[in-house]
Amino acid sequence: MTSTWSRVARLDVGAVVQEVAERTGVLLEVKGLCSGGEVGAAYVGWDDGRRSVLKWRPGTDLKDYQAGPLAVSEAARLAGLPVPRTELAVELESAIATVQELLPGAPIATLDENLLGQALDLSQSLRGLLSGESEVPSLDLYLTVDGPGFCLHGPLRSHNPRTARLDDWITAVGTAHPGPLAGDDAVHVDFHPGNLLTLDGKLTGIIDWDGAGRGDHRLDLVTLRFGLHGAPQDPAVIAQLDTILNDLPPDVLRPLWAHMSLRMTDWAIRHFTPADVDHWLTLAESRLH
Missing domain, CATH: 3.90.1200.10 (Aminoglycoside phosphotransferase (APH), C-terminal lobe)
Structure with missing residues (x-):
């Protein structure tokens, strides 16, 4: 049975995917919610068949995110740690959305x-x-x-x-x-x-x-x-x-x-x-x- 939270999350992720497409031209297909229906993250597919993780953060400034968390994760990834690559980061109407590499495990x-x-x-x-x-x-x-x-x-x-x-x-x-x-x-x-x-x-x-x-x-x-x-x-x-x-x-x-x-x-x-x-x-x- 689909919970209320899962229904809300599906509505949210659909709106996020649509806005990402409008702003970037990137078309993503929703494959399901992460962590058993957790609001804020979903599995998505690219047109070449790759799967990634879409996340969105309300009330976050893209420049602050790029200078802080994204810079830190990229430094760790480039140092050889098993950190997902951020494939897309875009500012939306009231949030930022990121698309990150789906790691095994x-x-x-x-x-x-x-x-x-x-x-x-x-x-x-x-x-x-x-x-x-x-x-x-x-x-x-x-x-x-x-x-x-x-x-x-x-x-x-x-x-x-x-x-x-x-x-x-x-x-x-x-x-x-x-x-x-x-x-x-x-x-x-x-x-x-x-x-x-x-x-x-x-x-x-x-x-x-x-x-x-x-x-x-x-x-x-x-x-x-x-x-x-x-x-x-x-x-x-x-x-x-x-x-x-x-x-x-x-x-x-x-x-x-x-x-x-x-x-x-x-x-x-x-x-x-x-x-x-x-x-x-x-x-x-x-x-x-």
Whole structure:
């Protein structure tokens, strides 16, 4: 049975494909929705039979996207990482649309030690990757100010005393470590198993670079740790990643952990259940020191 969200997404993707054709002359055929009906991405076909992924981002400026996320993903791709090539980027009426190479593999369901090792190697490959890309902006962790639609402090301050205490800690960390995030590493920002593709035990792709920017690649390790908290995982893998985080200097780990604590707790407050809020709070509070 087609869900309401899937019907809405099909209407949206049809309108996007039509507008792309009007603006560029490129005719794409919709082949289906990505991620089981997720709004914002669809499989499309070219007239030569190739299949790609069409994505659209409302409220995004094409020039900002090209100078930021697209420049970062291209730097990673040209360095030999398994990153999809962006085949088309076009500004629409109220969004941008991109068409990206379809990589082999499927998102990781459970991260095992073999795949964790490969993910860590890929993360290491992002170090210093933007040292020659001076126009790529540095990332903001939003520890003392609200982010653009995410990392909002107000929901934490008003939800309950526990989330308010977390926000007090986040703000204090931000005051001690003012942004933007230092470093010339390429940072994916959404480095979790759902954005890592695998086939026959090998990582075949890193997808969804829409928030990527310049900074410290170790943010991706913290993001991965939060990503592992989202679904049942191998305890040995979690322990291995925790050991890596334990070895980071406190001045490095604290602002990165504060960012992800804010990001996930705020999102849960505004979009999910009280149980989900408690779920993320439990992880966030594990390193409040």
